[in-house]
Amino acid sequence: MRQFHFKKLSFPLLVCMASAALIIHSCKKENKTQSLSDPALNQAKIWYESTYPAAGNARMLVTQNTRPAMSSNFDFSQHIKPDWNHAKKYTRLGKSVIELPVDPSTPLASAIKNQTTGKILNPKENSHNSFVLLNDGKNYEAYVMTLLADSAYVKSHPGWASANTYQKRDPDFSGLVLYFTPKGQYVSGYAFRNGQQVIPATPSAATSNTASKGQLTRAFRPTARVEQIYDCTAWYLVEYDQWGNITSETFLYYTDCTPEPGSSTTDSGGGGSPSTATPPPPQCQPPGGGAVVVNNGLTRVTQPPPGGGDGGMPPPQTCPAQATVPLPDTTGCGVAAALSALATNAVQAAQEATILNNTVATGIENGANQNLTSWPGSNYMNTPVTPGTATTWPPTFTWDATNGYTVGFKHGHGSGDAPSPVDIAAIVYPIGNNHDLINAGPAAMQFYKANTSVTAETTAGNYTVTISDWTGIQTTIGNSFATPAQILAFNTNYSNLAKAYGNANPGTSLGDATAYALTQLFGNAITIYFKAAGSTNYTPFAITTDASGNKTLVILQCP
Amino acid sequence: MLSVIYSITTSAQQTQLSSSISINIPSDAQKLNKNEALAHARKKFNNDKIALLSVGQIRDDHVYKIRDILVSLNVSDAKLKVNNTYLSDLKKGFDALTKRGNATNYTSNLRKINNNNVLITNEIQGNVGYCYFYCLNANHTREITGALHYSKEDAIEAEAILDQLLNSIKFKD
Numbered sequence: 001m002r003q004f005h006f007k008k009l010s011f012p013l014l015v016c017m018a019s020a021a022l023i024i025h026s027c028k029k030e031n032k033t034q035s036l037s038d039p040a041l042n043q044a045k046i047w048y049e050s051t052y053p054a055a056g057n058a059r060m061l062v063t064q065n066t067r068p069a070m071s072s073n074f075d076f077s078q079h080i081k082p083d084w085n086h087a088k089k090y091t092r093l094g095k096s097v098i099e100l101p102v103d104p105s106t107p108l109a110s111a112i113k114n115q116t117t118g119k120i121l122n123p124k125e126n127s128h129n130s131f132v133l134l135n136d137g138k139n140y141e142a143y144v145m146t147l148l149a150d151s152a153y154v155k156s157h158p159g160w161a162s163a164n165t166y167q168k169r170d171p172d173f174s175g176l177v178l179y180f181t182p183k184g185q186y187v188s189g190y191a192f193r194n195g196q197q198v199i200p201a202t203p204s205a206a207t208s209n210t211a212s213k214g215q216l217t218r219a220f221r222p223t224a225r226v227e228q229i230y231d232c233t234a235w236y237l238v239e240y241d242q243w244g245n246i247t248s249e250t251f252l253y254y255t256d257c258t259p260e261p262g263s264s265t266t267d268s269g270g271g272g273s274p275s276t277a278t279p280p281p282p283q284c285q286p287p288g289g290g291a292v293v294v295n296n297g298l299t300r301v302t303q304p305p306p307g308g309g310d311g312g313m314p315p316p317q318t319c320p321a322q323a324t325v326p327l328p329d330t331t332g333c334g335v336a337a338a339l340s341a342l343a344t345n346a347v348q349a350a351q352e353a354t355i356l357n358n359t360v361a362t363g364i365e366n367g368a369n370q371n372l373t374s375w376p377g378s379n380y381m382n383t384p385v386t387p388g389t390a391t392t393w394p395p396t397f398t399w400d401a402t403n404g405y406t407v408g409f410k411h412g413h414g415s416g417d418a419p420s421p422v423d424i425a426a427i428v429y430p431i432g433n434n435h436d437l438i439n440a441g442p443a444a445m446q447f448y449k450a451n452t453s454v455t456a457e458t459t460a461g462n463y464t465v466t467i468s469d470w471t472g473i474q475t476t477i478g479n480s481f482a483t484p485a486q487i488l489a490f491n492t493n494y495s496n497l498a499k500a501y502g503n504a505n506p507g508t509s510l511g512d513a514t515a516y517a518l519t520q521l522f523g524n525a526i527t528i529y530f531k532a533a534g535s536t537n538y539t540p541f542a543i544t545t546d547a548s549g550n551k552t553l554v555i556l557q558c559p
Numbered sequence: 560m561l562s563v564i565y566s567i568t569t570s571a572q573q574t575q576l577s578s579s580i581s582i583n584i585p586s587d588a589q590k591l592n593k594n595e596a597l598a599h600a601r602k603k604f605n606n607d608k609i610a611l612l613s614v615g616q617i618r619d620d621h622v623y624k625i626r627d628i629l630v631s632l633n634v635s636d637a638k639l640k641v642n643n644t645y646l647s648d649l650k651k652g653f654d655a656l657t658k659r660g661n662a663t664n665y666t667s668n669l670r671k672i673n674n675n676n677v678l679i680t681n682e683i684q685g686n687v688g689y690c691y692f693y694c695l696n697a698n699h700t701r702e703i704t705g706a707l708h709y710s711k712e713d714a715i716e717a718e719a720i721l722d723q724l725l726n727s728i729k730f731k732d
Contacts, residue, residue, distance in 0.1 A: 391655065415652040420659070492660035492684070496609060499653060499680070500616035503691045506635040506702040510652035548593065550618050 047140050052077035052182040073184030074248040076144045080106045082131040098133040099166050109240040110146050122148035124240045128161040143316045149175035167312050171195040179316035187316045189281030198280040332527040332540030333558035339538040354385045356457045359412025367393035367411025371404025399436040410455040417514040418463035419456040427452045461532040472525035516553040577634045583727030593619035610687040629708040638700045646678040672725050696730035
């Protein structure tokens with residue numbers, strides 16, 4: 001059997017081994033999560049460290065010879081960590097905020113570089129990184145906020161870094177505010193000059209995913225006829241370690257896109273020289289650079305307002321993933337187009353004919369609920385036509401998969417009048433009162449609000465009312481149409497206005513006279529549409545006022 | 560409504576309201592603009608909100624004060640495009656509308672006066688009377704409408720003025 005002989009260990013070797021053990025122990029101890037005394041901070045820390053686990057304390061020491069290749073994202077979480085001992089907590093823009101400096105053991109400096117010229121703007125000494133954790137009451141979000149101050153500003157404001165936080169922006173701040181996820185995904189950015197936000201003058205064409213980075217970049221902006229080629233400048237974020245070595249260069253965004261000579265009939269003569277000023281980050285843009293008409297509706301991609309009106313930094317905001325965000329249809333033409341489209345539906349048309357015929361024949365208001373098979377959607381159930389009374393037709397509201405999702409009702413008005421105030425109140429009522437709709441959640445309520453309508457069918461045609469301002473309508477109904485006395489007074493005014501208008505305007509139908517009365521009582525909270533008998537074309541009404549102050553109900557000509 | 564009608568003897572002159580419609584306006588009528596009509600209404604009807612709302616809708620082309628009765632007349636130069644049931648449809652509609660409101664002593668009548676077709680509605684709300692008339696020529700191509708706003712104690716006088724006006728309407732075509 002072989003025998004092992006252990007040499008006696010020398011003292012220096014013993015010291016080394018002990019030191020190594022101490023270092024290893026110290027690292028392990030440091031790696032172990034330290035609890036904080038503040039429960040909110042502790043909870044945030046636990047969340048952050050589990051969501052963005054660090055690889056350890058080792059920092060990459062990069063020399064010129066081993067500079068890493070340009071990367072798509074600089075993973076902050078592997079290079080810096082929050083200083084939990086110097087956290088600041090507050091509430092801002094409806095969220096709980098924890099603002100934390102970068103732990104001094106893991107410093108980081110940043111700069112922005114014009115990849116075309118190689119020139120560095122905003123030298124790294126003019127940068128400042130920090131962590132911003134936001135909580136909306138349910139979920140955490142974490143961001144790295146990178147400030148890149150202009151040199152002139154830094155020179156005149158030597159203490160600028162402490163004067164600019166997420167909570168409070170120096171009124172004189174000049175430079176960039178950039179937000180990244182801890183993993184390095186660029187979120188949004190804003191440029192400031194002397195405290196004022198600088199908005200890019202023209203929409204950037206830099207939405208192309210096909211442009212290559214790291215060189216003079218061409219981006220495509222397809223047009224209807226001519227393929228436009230743009231020369232864009234690529235800006236990179238450069239990160240430095242504590243020794244001043246570049247650890248990464250990551251693509252940030254394109255700016256200064258100008259048409260390439262010969263690529264467009266509107267050629268301006270060539271690309272401009274790269275800007276030497278801090279480039280404003282592009283703001284969210286719609287495809288095509290402007291309002292988008294989709295299905296005759298007016299929609300537009302919008303970036304939420306940057307906020308910062310409270311004196312803080314604009315908050316991190318990602319551009320909407322979806323292409324469009326609907327805007328209020330202030331003319332009514334979008335909704336009119338949708339109503340017209342629905343009027344061509346054979347089932348709907350047959351139902352309407354039954355409603356009107358039964359109403360005229362019997363003198364009893366007949367009607368039908370308008371129930372969708374699903375939401376969001378536009379497929380209607382073939383709901384039954386049922387009789388009401390001589391003066392009313394009571395709708396039945398449902399919000400479930402079996403009975404359908406009620407988004408309004410249609411009924412006959414044998415007298416020829418437009419939907420009454422009671423009819424309008426009936427489509428407002430489910431908001432705040434119908435438990436199935438309430439339990440279905442905010443998105444369901446929003447869908448209902450955007451799609452509900454009430455129609456009165458007359459022999460002259462259909463009058464349809466939609467709600468344009470839910471706050472306004474609920475205020476009017478709550479203040480003026482809630483008690484029997486209020487309802488009586490409101491109906492009296494409605495009747496008086498209709499009679500007075502009809503008398504002042506010879507030839508006016510009762511439908512138009514009552515529609516006018518509704519506009520005077522509900523104002524801009526409603527929009528009224530009319531479809532003449534035998535037509536499928538709905539148009540919105542509008543009110544014109546002449547020089548003498550006389551108001552007239554007119555048909556709006558939609559494009 | 561009283562069945563006895565006072566005959567008021569006063570001079571009047573046929574006034575051309577449009578190229579095809581004329582009416583007798585009493586010579587003691589005072590022509591007003593809309594602001595003056597509203598000022599009269601505020602004073603005469605004691606700032607009655609319903610009355611002011613109604614008077615606020617009148618057009619100031621042909622507004623008169625005839626012995627404290629506010630009379631507003633309306634004509635259209637364009638030919639009317641309505642069917643033969645226009646007035647009866649209006650009557651039916653106004654009857655239904657009024658039932659939802661607060662009016663008392665509401666009446667509505669369809670009459671033929673000098674071969675013209677006339678709808679007259681009348682009601683009292685508070686202390687104010689509201690009389691509306693709609694007069695079509697025989698072939699339903701021309702219309703003159705009018706409103707009388709009066710204190711309820713002036714109801715008899717208002718009825719007399721209405722009667723005089725309706726009997727003097729002339730359509731050229």
